Amino acid sequence: MPTRDILALPAWARIGDARRAHVQRVAALLSEWGGAMAVDRSEQERWRRAAALHDAVKDAPRAFLREIAPDAWGLDKLRHGPAAAELARRDGERDEGVLDAVRYHSVGYARWDRVGRMLYMADYLEPGRRHRPAEIGGLADSVAADPDGALCAVARLRVGHNVSLGHPLLPETVAFWNALACDE
């Protein structure tokens, strides 16, 4: 899939070229899925905004992110999602589903609507990701036909990776996983 600029980032974005390319690939994948799933224009627009916002301040200085998102589970690497959601809210974004998609994109969220779930998958499955385990090769192609099954597969990989590293799981991640009720 070609990486082309299909969306504009917010004016307050602080993002380098590599991250910008990732964001464009996430948006392109969401656009591809939206088309394949015949999702209506207003919902696809929500997906587009979530993609544009989610990593918009990932390359911002740590002090700035701490100022904007002082809580963020106390983990600097997870601060860019809550910070982007807060900046988007200040900038006029009023769609709580989009804001939740952005806020929790690194950790999962049990009460996501479709935009949060789609962003969670696209962020992980976009083709530029390095170090992708071989088993996710066909997952991106399965999303349109079976989004629930693909979400379970992606969550299993993302949550399982954290477990394998010995990282404690955040309450939001545990609640998200439990709410999925994936088959064994």
Ligand SMILES: [Fe+2]
């Ligand atoms: Fe991120």
Ligand SMILES: [Fe+2]
């Ligand atoms: Fe991302």
